[in-house]
Amino acid sequence: EDQVTQSPEALRLQEGESSSLNCSYTVSGLRGLFWYRQDPGKGPEFLFTLYSAGEEKEKERLKATLTKKESFLHITAPKPEDSATYLCAVQGETQGGSEKLVFGKGMKLTVNP
Amino acid sequence: DGGITQSPKYLFRKEGQNVTLSCEQNLNHDAMYWYRQDPGQGLRLIYYSQIVNDFQKGDIAEGYSVSREKKESFPLTVTSAQKNPTAFYLCASSTVGRETQYFGPGTRLLVL
Numbered sequence: 001e002d003q004v005t006q007s008p009e010a011l012r013l014q015e016g017e018s019s020s021l022n023c024s025y026t027v028s029g030l031r032g033l034f035w036y037r038q039d040p041g042k043g044p045e046f047l048f049t050l051y052s053a054g055e056e057k058e059k060e061r062l063k064a065t066l067t068k069k070e071s072f073l074h075i076t077a078p079k080p081e082d083s084a085t086y087l088c089a090v091q092g093e094t095q096g097g098s099e100k101l102v103f104g105k106g107m108k109l110t111v112n113p
Numbered sequence: 114d115g116g117i118t119q120s121p122k123y124l125f126r127k128e129g130q131n132v133t134l135s136c137e138q139n140l141n142h143d144a145m146y147w148y149r150q151d152p153g154q155g156l157r158l159i160y161y162s163q164i165v166n167d168f169q170k171g172d173i174a175e176g177y178s179v180s181r182e183k184k185e186s187f188p189l190t191v192t193s194a195q196k197n198p199t200a201f202y203l204c205a206s207s208t209v210g211r212e213t214q215y216f217g218p219g220t221r222l223l224v225l
Binding site: 004032034036041042043044045046049087089099100102104105106107 | 117119153154155156157158161171200201203211213215216217218219
């Protein structure tokens with residue numbers, strides 16, 4: 001069974017204090033790993049898709065990396081507006097045609113000014 | 114603007130009542146999904162559809178039903194058989210294949 005574990009569950013940073021969020025996964029044949037940002041009471045907003053080990057993607061202060069067992073979301077010099085819950089999800093080899101994503105529980109980031 | 118809309122934003126259900134959540138997309142995506150989100154848990158798949166007039170159960174389909182009569186629409190009915198319906202419901206869509214799923218704004222269902 002595909003599984004995703006995110007750590008830490010919550011993280012508090014001071015503005016400008018860089019850090020990394022971890023997403024560990026077990027999946028039978030990775031087809032894609034996805035990062036989303038979710039603000040309270042809203043739907044997840046897509047950030048990145050990573051397909052193979054060694055791949056990296058960047059967007060503003062965020063950088064996502066992928067190995068065969070985990071992904072990291074690096075946040076450089078965060079600002080208070082980066083405060084949100086960050087979700088990680090994997091898509092494994094399809095079973096009966098499903099495009100199902102398996103999600104972790106999320107990581108709540110708070111950036112204090 | 115292309116996107117996914119969900120309505121209503123808040124929905125209240127009485128005991129024994131069926132309620133329907135709306136999901137519409139104008140992204141021309143073939144696949145649509147319904148997820149349930151509870152505090153402290155990851156999103157869980159309720160139902161998905163990859164083509165009009167066809168849909169499959171996800172991990173937690175009991176107490177829910179769906180239809181897919183149009184490519185743009187994928188409504189979810191929460192039936193009276195669902196004993197713990199209070200949650201945040203999210204609709205998503207994607208192209209079929211190894212593609213990203215895009216989410217709507219969500220509907221919060223509360224029980225009176």
